[in-house]
Amino acid sequence: MRIEELLSQFGSQYVRALLTTWELTALSAAIAFLLGTAVTVMRISPIRPLRRFGDFYVQIFRNIPGASLLILLVYALPYLDVVLSYRTCVLMAASLIPSAFCSEYLMAGINTIDPGQIEAARSLGMTFGQIIRRVVIPQALRSSILPMTNLLVATMLTTALASQVPLNPRELTGIVAHINTHAVGGVTAFLISAFLYCMTAVAIGQAGSWIDRKVRILR
Amino acid sequence: MSMSQTPMIEMRNVEKHFGDHHVLKGISLTVKKGEVVVIIGPSGSGKSTLCRTINRLEPIDSGEICFDGKPLPEEGRALAALRSQIGMVFQSFNLFAHKTILENVMLAPMDVLHKPQKEAREAAMELLKRVGVDSQAGKVPAQLSGGQQQRVAIARSLAMNPKAMLFDEPTSALDPEMIGEVLDVMTELAKEGMTMVIVTHEMNFARRVADRVVFMDEGRILEDGTPEEFFAHPKTERARDFLNSIKDH
Numbered sequence: 257m258r259i260e261e262l263l264s265q266f267g268s269q270y271v272r273a274l275l276t277t278w279e280l281t282a283l284s285a286a287i288a289f290l291l292g293t294a295v296t297v298m299r300i301s302p303i304r305p306l307r308r309f310g311d312f313y314v315q316i317f318r319n320i321p322g323a324s325l326l327i328l329l330v331y332a333l334p335y336l337d338v339v340l341s342y343r344t345c346v347l348m349a350a351s352l353i354p355s356a357f358c359s360e361y362l363m364a365g366i367n368t369i370d371p372g373q374i375e376a377a378r379s380l381g382m383t384f385g386q387i388i389r390r391v392v393i394p395q396a397l398r399s400s401i402l403p404m405t406n407l408l409v410a411t412m413l414t415t416a417l418a419s420q421v422p423l424n425p426r427e428l429t430g431i432v433a434h435i436n437t438h439a440v441g442g443v444t445a446f447l448i449s450a451f452l453y454c455m456t457a458v459a460i461g462q463a464g465s466w467i468d469r470k471v472r473i474l475r
Numbered sequence: 476m477s478m479s480q481t482p483m484i485e486m487r488n489v490e491k492h493f494g495d496h497h498v499l500k501g502i503s504l505t506v507k508k509g510e511v512v513v514i515i516g517p518s519g520s521g522k523s524t525l526c527r528t529i530n531r532l533e534p535i536d537s538g539e540i541c542f543d544g545k546p547l548p549e550e551g552r553a554l555a556a557l558r559s560q561i562g563m564v565f566q567s568f569n570l571f572a573h574k575t576i577l578e579n580v581m582l583a584p585m586d587v588l589h590k591p592q593k594e595a596r597e598a599a600m601e602l603l604k605r606v607g608v609d610s611q612a613g614k615v616p617a618q619l620s621g622g623q624q625q626r627v628a629i630a631r632s633l634a635m636n637p638k639a640m641l642f643d644e645p646t647s648a649l650d651p652e653m654i655g656e657v658l659d660v661m662t663e664l665a666k667e668g669m670t671m672v673i674v675t676h677e678m679n680f681a682r683r684v685a686d687r688v689v690f691m692d693e694g695r696i697l698e699d700g701t702p703e704e705f706f707a708h709p710k711t712e713r714a715r716d717f718l719n720s721i722k723d724h
Binding site: 302369370372373375376377378379380381382383386390391394395398473474475 | 552
């Protein structure tokens with residue numbers, strides 16, 4: 257099947273799939289960011305069990321393959337009487353793993369902050385929470401824009417896991433499998449999805465560089 | 476006034492170790508309200524550590540430290556509240572790198588004292604004017620010279636209306652031509668009656684501004700007297716050696 261035919265027959269489904277991929281990416285990334293930030297705060301807190309838990313969390317989710325995590329969520333959780341929708345399972349897999357990386361990038365950003373600034377904040381009477389919110393996280397974020405940009409792309413690619421479960425509407429990888437069972441799309445069907453992934457990644461990369469230039473901290 | 480009889484800072488038999496290293500040995504020191512105490516001594520004598528124990532940036536092993544009549548609380552909200560009453564100026568300025576000069580001075584008054592933004596801004600501009608860096612208010616710290624950054628750091632501390640100020644080698648990281656501008660601000664503060672504990676190597680400043688000079692060596696306070704006494708007639712051999720060693724250059 258030629259590309260014109262594919263597009264005329266499945267064009268609107270591709271658009272829908274692209275929007276679905278964007279939606280899954282945005283949701284997963286938002287959850288990953290919130291979880292990653294929370295875990296990072298645990299990892300730098302003065303409370304040892306919290307630090308331990310945070311490190312453990314990161315080790316687990318940084319080192320588990322996405323497909324394995326998805327299989328566990330879909331097939332193992334029901335044994336514990338937890339039955340989640342396919343969509344929830346995909347969102348969890350695509351946010352838990354990136355959340356571990358998000359925390360690692362934030363930790364790297366935190367390490368760029370001169371400890372003297374923390375001492376200054378303490379000496380001004382700021383509490384742990386205030387120091388985290390006003391001094392640590394803003395600086396860690398500004399110096400981790402570029403890795404976070406990569407993480408957003410990686411999160412998008414992780415949402416392709418959704419192709420492994422029956423999800424409606426389908427996202428960019430799922431649509432390819434769908435087309436190839438209904439028509440002979442061949443490798444062209446893949447290439448269209450790949451192109452859309454690619455364009456999205458380029459846009460994310462551009463936006464990331466722009467933000468990085470805007471907020472970079474002068475040292 | 477009976478209040479003025481309570482010392483601002485009182486340290487009794489303070490002991491502190493870093494691992495095997497015994498940094499503070501039986502330190503007892505009283506600083507009255509409005510007094511300017513300069514701590515001098517060779518490097519490694521424990522003077523910076525002493526300064527940092529006063530707002531408990533360094534916890535102590537044993538002994539007691541009272542600020543304005545109250546013992547320092549354990550780490551937590553009460554300690555944060557107490558720290559907000561003690562200004563501290565560091566050797567390396569430690570301004571918040573991601574915030575403008577003005578925001579640096581406004582942050583703690585808004586977050587800790589819950590001042591409205593407008594009020595905090597006006598007070599901050601006033602202080603920046605006082606230390607002579609108001610024209611730099613919109614810049615970030617990296618765009619300022621060391622001397623300017625240190626003056627901003629002093630303004631940032633003053634914005635909390637502290638009862639006392641600690642200076643931990645405030646001019647040691649500065650180029651020589653910038654030391655004067657920082658010392659001038661500190662001299663003004665001293666004249667206005669601020670209670671100050673200053674760790675420094677600036678002997679002329681100590682002579683001019685200090686009410687008392689404390690000489691430390693190897694974790695102990697060896698001398699504690701007026702600058703006239705100390706510089707003219709040091710009582711201990713260690714102090715004489717120290718003064719001779721810095722006189723050479």
